[in-house]
Amino acid sequence: MPTAADRLVRTLSQHGLRQTPVRRSVLQVLADAAFALSGSEIEQQLPAGTDRITLYRTLKSFEESGLIHRVIDSTDVVRYAACSIECSAKAHFDNHVHFKCTICQHIYCLNQVAIPAVTLPAQFQVVSRDYLLAGVCRECQPAV
Amino acid sequence: MPTAADRLVRTLSQHGLRQTPVRRSVLQVLADAAFALSGSEIEQQLPAGTDRITLYRTLKSFEESGLIHRVIDSTDVVRYAACSIECSAKAHFDNHVHFKCTICQHIYCLNQVAIPAVTLPAQFQVVSRDYLLAGVCRECQPAV
DNA sequence: TTGCACGTGCAACAGTGTAGCTTGTTGGGC
């Protein structure tokens, strides 16, 4: 039976990435997260002493390899979330809606909710789409 | 017949904002822009010597008054665009799709394209929605 | 005209992310 560590090793090698302690830690943090994390949030969850610059470079190479995707936010902070299993460097399949809770500030990837299509004026050619909802999440609803 | 300057004065007073040179300039720049601008882009178009901090404070108060709205981007930069005429501090009506051209980097407000609704899992309560498309705009299409 | 709340301008600073360089490590080939 493969352990969690085995899965990390396999995921990295499947995407053509080297096995290093930092990469394993970053991947672990993102895989364990229930919602999208910002650079500094990821940093806080890494082993003490992990280099900030290395983290950003790791995130960049993960993104280019299709391991994680950016989640846009209504603020100026970029967040990251682990991609679904079928993503690769060639094709990102993050065609799902994101939901930001205005109370707990968490951003959820609603993998089960696809982004609806829109009809654009002629000659606008669409490559990718982001749909961000804001509101109150399940956990933060006032008790009935 | 009201001049452009008259319109600026009226727009400011209608939103309960004072008439100052900086505010008129910022409003002018945003009203003239065909697409969303970042803080530094606005700064470049202002009269030389305009204070950067004052600009950010001006943008903040414009946003709170419903004169402009934030446009999310897939990068970490916040951009601003003039709101449609019927917006106010009480109700923003920026319920339209944004389109970012990956070639010229311009972000268009497609006012005529409404954001389609989605069905969310129970107990997620939606307050606002952002829909950002990326691709190639009208101007950047390869000649046929 | 006057008062004062609000806007401006300045210095300082915080957070996020990048560039360039040197050192350390991984992993393929022998």
Added chain:
DNA sequence: GCCCAACAAGCTACACTGTTGCACGTGCAA
């Protein structure tokens, strides 16, 4: 198991975006 080239890590320094606190100036209503 060893070697080595390519890649990753770790450092300093820096750029950009945006904020805070404070003193001063100004729009505007009375």
